[in-house]
Amino acid sequence: MTGPTEVLDCLGQRCPLPVIALARRLPELPVGAVLRVLADDPAAAVDIPAWCRMRGQEFVGRVSPTSYDVRRER
Amino acid sequence: MTVTGAYFDAATAAPLHPVARQALLAALEDGWADPNRLYTQARRARQLLDAARAVTADILGVRPDELSFTASGTAAAHAAVLGGLAGRHRAGRTFVHSAIEHSAVLHAAQRHVAAGGAAASVPVDRLGRLDPDAWAAAVAAPGVGLAALISASHEVGTVQPVAAAAEACAAAGVPLYVDAAQSVGRTPVPEGWSLLSASAHKWGGPPGVGVLVVRKGTRWESPYPADERESGRTPGVLDLPAVVAAAAALRAVTADAAAEATRLRALVDRVRTTVAATVPDVEVVGHPTDRLPHLVTFSCLYVDGEALLHALDRRGFAVSSGSSCTASTLRPSHVLEAMGVLSHGNVRVSLHRDTTEAEVDRFLAELPQVVADLRAEAGAAGL
Numbered sequence: 001m002t003g004p005t006e007v008l009d010c011l012g013q014r015c016p017l018p019v020i021a022l023a024r025r026l027p028e029l030p031v032g033a034v035l036r037v038l039a040d041d042p043a044a045a046v047d048i049p050a051w052c053r054m055r056g057q058e059f060v061g062r063v064s065p066t067s068y069d070v071r072r073e074r
Numbered sequence: 075m076t077v078t079g080a081y082f083d084a085a086t087a088a089p090l091h092p093v094a095r096q097a098l099l100a101a102l103e104d105g106w107a108d109p110n111r112l113y114t115q116a117r118r119a120r121q122l123l124d125a126a127r128a129v130t131a132d133i134l135g136v137r138p139d140e141l142s143f144t145a146s147g148t149a150a151a152h153a154a155v156l157g158g159l160a161g162r163h164r165a166g167r168t169f170v171h172s173a174i175e176h177s178a179v180l181h182a183a184q185r186h187v188a189a190g191g192a193a194a195s196v197p198v199d200r201l202g203r204l205d206p207d208a209w210a211a212a213v214a215a216p217g218v219g220l221a222a223l224i225s226a227s228h229e230v231g232t233v234q235p236v237a238a239a240a241e242a243c244a245a246a247g248v249p250l251y252v253d254a255a256q257s258v259g260r261t262p263v264p265e266g267w268s269l270l271s272a273s274a275h276k277w278g279g280p281p282g283v284g285v286l287v288v289r290k291g292t293r294w295e296s297p298y299p300a301d302e303r304e305s306g307r308t309p310g311v312l313d314l315p316a317v318v319a320a321a322a323a324l325r326a327v328t329a330d331a332a333a334e335a336t337r338l339r340a341l342v343d344r345v346r347t348t349v350a351a352t353v354p355d356v357e358v359v360g361h362p363t364d365r366l367p368h369l370v371t372f373s374c375l376y377v378d379g380e381a382l383l384h385a386l387d388r389r390g391f392a393v394s395s396g397s398s399c400t401a402s403t404l405r406p407s408h409v410l411e412a413m414g415v416l417s418h419g420n421v422r423v424s425l426h427r428d429t430t431e432a433e434v435d436r437f438l439a440e441l442p443q444v445v446a447d448l449r450a451e452a453g454a455a456g457l
């Protein structure tokens with residue numbers, strides 16, 4: 001497995017800020033790219049997968065307690 | 075201060091029912107004595123307490139001696155969990171509960187675990203409904219002392235399969251505790267449970283009155299230092315005028331419950347469909363049909379829950395939220411978390427007998443702009 005295409009540092013930000021940052025950045029990456037979001041707000045664990053579901057993007061997984069990988073699907 | 079505006083937080087506390095107000099004032103006059111004494115004033119207080127118990131027990135379909143009043147729904151939940159586990163400590167020390175119980179139940183579970191017991195949480199699906207197979211497996215495991223299932227979610231309104239859960243418990247020989255705080259006074263609670271709790275300020279009674287029912291034959295042991303009152307289940311003297319008012323309110327709301335449920339259900343359905351249609355990027359959560367009549371929850375993408383509550387409050391709408399930072403915690407609601415639904419920008423609207431159609435329509439008319447403004451402020455418009 002290859003690593004993420006890019007890392008988005010949202011440590012210290014409260015939800016919904018990490019989700020807003022993700023929504024802003026992911027469409028700028030090519031389809032298939034993986035964005036790793038670093039976030040330590042506990043709500044990110046629910047809200048990043050929920051955003052992916054609502055937006056039709058792939059939630060690859062939580063790779064550490066504070067990092068989440070998302071792949072641009074469309 | 076007189077509260078004006080639309081109050082949409084009945085799931086926290088319903089406005090005092092007018093019948094409760096009357097009963098409360100009357101009971102303050104002649105219900106202040108201690109019902110356990112042997113003089114005239116005490117006998118009058120005893121009559122009032124017995125009558126309140128008889129009415130409440132009758133409505134819940136239980137015997138009066140199975141029902142104790144408590145100081146809150148929280149106190150009743152603590153007593154149900156810890157007393158139910160203590161009574162069965164030889165049979166098993168594991169407490170099985172759904173992942174979406176009220177914090178009162180979860181905090182009692184934590185206490186049980188801290189004292190050397192165990193707890194097992196059973197998941198729900200995306201609509202907030204208990205996983206019946208996981209439940210059946212959890213209660214059938216060896217060493218289960220007690221199982222707890224909320225009658226319907228206080229956060230998203232999804233009604234739980236209590237009858238099926240009770241059957242699984244019966245097959246496993248495990249008593250079932252049902253936290254019926256959001257159902258009592260609004261919808262019937264299925265049979266099959268051993269312990270039940272409720273809370274008067276959810277049905278239009280005053281705050282500070284809870285109900286604990288322990289069915290005959292259920293092993294229950296008080297988790298408190300000894301006290302004879304309320305069949306040894308509630309320590310300390312009751313707030314008798316509030317208890318009298320709670321019972322009066324329960325009788326009044328039960329008489330209207332079916333008609334009121336139909337009326338509120340139509341308003342809740344309108345909120346569900348209108349919000350989904352008029353607010354972009356919103357997730358309306360909870361089961362679409364198998365739900366409480368008075369409560370609806372949705373989450374708005376890119377919106378801060380606390381900012382949304384304040385913006386709505388400024389426009390005269392009182393709602394609550396399961397988003398983090400809206401309560402005393404930095405964590406999002408464990409209920410939304412267990413369902414795997416969006417937790418930020420969350421709003422819970424819960425209606426009551428004074429709620430008008432006009433209030434709901436005003437809310438629906440103003441909400442899209444409130445959300446759009448907050449998204450624009452956050453730089454999230456058009457994402």
Ligand SMILES: Cc1ncc(COP(=O)(O)O)c(C=O)c1O
Nearest residue numbers: 146147148176228253255256273
């Ligand atoms: C499902 C549920 N259980 C228990 C409680 C606690 O009741 P009370 O507010 O009377 O302590 C509540 C109210 O918040 C509730 O909604």
